Amino acid sequence: MSDAKDQNTISPVVAHPTRREFIHLTAGAMGAVGLGAAAWPFINSMNPSADVMALSSIEIDISGIQKGQTHTVMWRGRPVFVRHRTEEEIKEMRSTPLKALPDPETDEHRTKDPNWLVVVGVCTHLGCIPTQRKAMQSSTDQDIGWVCACHGSKYDYSGRIISGPAPRNLEVPVYEFINPNAVLRIG
Secondary structure, X not given: OHHHHHHHOOOOOOOOOOHHHHHHHHHHHHHXXXXXXXXXXXXXXXXXXXXXXXXXXXXEEXXXXXXXXXXXXXXXXXXXXXXXXXXXXXXXXHHOOHHHOOOOOOHHHHOOOOOEEEEEOOOOOOOOOOEEEEOOOOOOOOOEEEEOOOOOOEEOOOOOEEEOOOOOOOOOOOEEEEEOOOEEEEO
């Protein structure tokens, strides 16, 4: 009986690819390559153009900015305030209690070099451009920084919101000092 079982067992058939299967596989691969080649110009058109890439970073000569002065430059269509801070400004910014700020952030966290402040000069409320202010109301009010004339948001010389409807501090862009006290690269 065991011999009869062995004879009824079907031997496995090794499948060899036929010519038709090879043609289908080759046609599918060529179709995928053709689709990729046709889609590439569309995908590549989504990359930033050369003029946008040229504006992605700028280098600024900061050697002529005296202590206590602010220099405004345009970067990516937005103003950037570069402030060479005085020792008094640094001390005042570092001594500000964080509990008094609507968006608490230390001065050390916002600056790479305490002598220099770099912030995007766009109000975080509605996108207005703040102007520099001095001796605004009383000696109890911080009398240095920027004010947004549209809605009254006030910022200190660390770019932090002091009062007003703005919800956040001024943005600190990506920047680095190429040569300290000489060249600053933003972006």
